[in-house]
Amino acid sequence: MIKKIHIVSFDIPFPADYGGVVDVFFKIKALCELGVSIHLHCFQYGRKESSELLELCDKVTYYKRKKSFLHLLSRKPFVVNTRINKQLLANLLKDDSPVLLEGLHCSWYIPFLKLKGKKVFFRAHNIEHHYYQELASAESSFLKKIYYRLEAYKLQNQENVLAHSSGIFCISPNDFSYFENRYSKAIFIPAFHSNNKVFSLLGRGNYALYHGNLSVAENVKAVKFLVNEVFDSLEIPLIVAGKSPCKELLKMNSANVTIVSNPSELELAELVQKAHMNVLPSFQSTGIKLKLLFALFNGRYCLISPQLMPSKKILKTAIICDSAQQWKDKIIETSNLKFGADDLIERETYAREFDNLIQANKLIEWI
Numbered sequence: 001m002i003k004k005i006h007i008v009s010f011d012i013p014f015p016a017d018y019g020g021v022v023d024v025f026f027k028i029k030a031l032c033e034l035g036v037s038i039h040l041h042c043f044q045y046g047r048k049e050s051s052e053l054l055e056l057c058d059k060v061t062y063y064k065r066k067k068s069f070l071h072l073l074s075r076k077p078f079v080v081n082t083r084i085n086k087q088l089l090a091n092l093l094k095d096d097s098p099v100l101l102e103g104l105h106c107s108w109y110i111p112f113l114k115l116k117g118k119k120v121f122f123r124a125h126n127i128e129h130h131y132y133q134e135l136a137s138a139e140s141s142f143l144k145k146i147y148y149r150l151e152a153y154k155l156q157n158q159e160n161v162l163a164h165s166s167g168i169f170c171i172s173p174n175d176f177s178y179f180e181n182r183y184s185k186a187i188f189i190p191a192f193h194s195n196n197k198v199f200s201l202l203g204r205g206n207y208a209l210y211h212g213n214l215s216v217a218e219n220v221k222a223v224k225f226l227v228n229e230v231f232d233s234l235e236i237p238l239i240v241a242g243k244s245p246c247k248e249l250l251k252m253n254s255a256n257v258t259i260v261s262n263p264s265e266l267e268l269a270e271l272v273q274k275a276h277m278n279v280l281p282s283f284q285s286t287g288i289k290l291k292l293l294f295a296l297f298n299g300r301y302c303l304i305s306p307q308l309m310p311s312k313k314i315l316k317t318a319i320i321c322d323s324a325q326q327w328k329d330k331i332i333e334t335s336n337l338k339f340g341a342d343d344l345i346e347r348e349t350y351a352r353e354f355d356n357l358i359q360a361n362k363l364i365e366w367i
Contacts, residue, residue, distance in 0.1 A: 002367050004037040004058075004097040010083065010105035012047040012062070013040075016194065017243075017265075018213060019290050020125050023171065024102050026192035027123075030360035032056040041091065043083050043105075063088050072147075077128075077154040079105045093118070098166075098367050104128045107161050114164040121367060122165045124186075127178055129156035134284045138217040167366055187366050189359050193290055195297035196356065198348045199269075204338050205276030205300060207237040208331065211268060212280075212291050214245035214261075222281045227252050229324040230279075236335055238279075241271050269298055277301040277334050281327065282308045297351060300339040303330055317343075317350045 009024050016025035028038060038057040045065040053060045063085045071081045083105055089112055092099055098119040101107060113120040129152040136148035162168060162183055169189045170176040180186035210226055212219040223240050231238045234256075240249065241260035253259050263271065272278060278295035282305045295302050302318040309320065319334060321327040352358075 002036060002098060002364055004039070004095075005031070005367065006039050006041065006092050006097055006099045007102065008088070008092070008099065008106045008109070009040065009042040009102045010079075012042045012044055012050055012053075014050040014052045020103065022193060022290050023123075023125065023191045026194060026356055027360065027363075028053070028056050030192060030356040031364070033357065034360055034364065036364065039091075039097070041088055043085075061088075061091060075154065075157075076108070077104070077151050077158050078147075079151070079155075080108050080158055084108050089113075100169075100367070101165075104155060104158060107158060110161045111164045114166075119166045119367065120164075121167045121169060122162055123169045123171075124175055124179060125171055127175055129153070129159065131284065135217060138221050138283065140217070169363065169366075187362075189363055190354050191290055191293060192356050192359060193293045193297075193354065195293060195351075195354075197297070198344070198351050199273060199298045200300055200339065200344055200347055201273050202339055202341065202344065205274050207239050207275055208277045208279045209239045209241065209271055209275035209299075210279050210281075211241045211272065211295075214240070214242040214249055214259075218282070218284055220246060220249060221283060223249055223252070225281055225324070226279060226327075227257055230281075230327045230331070231256060234328060234331060236276075236331060239271060239275070241268060269294075272298045275299055276339075277303055277331065279303045279327070279331065280308060281305045281321070293354060296347065300343075301334050301337065303327070303334065313350060313353065317346050 011021055013021040013024035016022045031038060039059045040053060040057040041061050043065040044062045049062055065082050067082050071078050074081045089109055092113060093116055099113055100121045100123060101109060102123045103125045110120055132148045132152035132155055136145050139145045139148060168179045168183060168186045170179055170186050171191050173188060176186050176188040210223060226238060237256055239258045239260060241263050243262055245259055245261050250259055272295055278299045280292055282289060284307060289308055292304060292308055303321050304318050306320055306322055319330050321330045
């Protein structure tokens with residue numbers, strides 16, 4: 001078993017309040033519980049240093065992310081170029097401990113570490129150039145669309161450094177297939193997350209819920225789809241909850257649609273639990289959406305797009321919807337159901353696939 005590991009995070013992973021840092025934080029927590037000594041290295045830009053991380057890690061080192069307009073002119077992706085730090089590289093080379101790099105954002109270090117004989121592993125949070133291509137498709141701003149497309153091209157080229165890694169930890173089966181076909185060193189380790197027990201309530205709720213970061217273009221697109229093409233002719237109330245809703249979404253408040261801005265973690269958990277169904281359409285198939293895991297561990301029925309399906313096993317506990325008409329039909333059908341003891345047992349059985357300590361042990365075995 002490994003005794004010590006360096007983890008390089010693209011951001012300060014506390015508070016764990018958005019997708020990528022949730023995986024990083026709860027991975028650190030699980031490794032700590034298993035007795036692994038962690039030297040955490042994280043890039044700082046907008047977040048404060050965290051005393052909570054020192055409770056889990058033996059050492060935490062912070063590095064300023066050097067953001068400049070000139071970085072946009074480089075052949076390297078902006079998200080990578082702004083995280084190149086020679087002192088970080090020197091710190092990683094001070095001992096023989098293996099290194100885990102979080103996301104393609106931190107991948108610049110791979111060939112240099114490999115050259116010095118270091119074991120260097122890579123956590124793929126998604127297929128980055130696919131993700132940026134889809135961000136470009138969802139974006140309405142012309143300038144942002146150009147940025148995302150250029151970044152996608154650069155990220156596709158940057159990905160080639162993964163050939164020098166010791167292993168690639170993939171967050172979803174789709175990502176595993178992609179990376180295994182390209183590099184033959186992929187390992188499937190699902191997302192680490194905040195849930196350690198299923199809290200789904202029995203019985204019925206009286207509304208449908210969508211939740212997510214409401215300033216992200218993909219999520220805005222999902223909400224528009226639900227409001228304009230699915231719930232436009234349904235009598236079932238829809239609540240949309242999440243961070244920083246844009247003005248366009250706030251205008252969607254109506255007799256049948258309620259926008260809840262910036263709910264606390266407890267408020268969101270209560271909304272998820274009390275909903276009759278969590279409706280989570282998605283137009284991207286990269287990575288895994290942590291909001292799905294949150295809904296599965298805390299909510300009753302989950303209706304999702306095929307793109308959101310983390311594995312075929314989910315078919316026993318989630319309802320797959322594709323076209324707008326299919327969403328309408330499944331929502332009406334589900335509204336007449338009562339979440340029972342058998343549903344809860346199936347949910348608990350499926351949830352074991354995402355046990356943090358099991359996945360942390362798997363990670364340790366590979367390293």
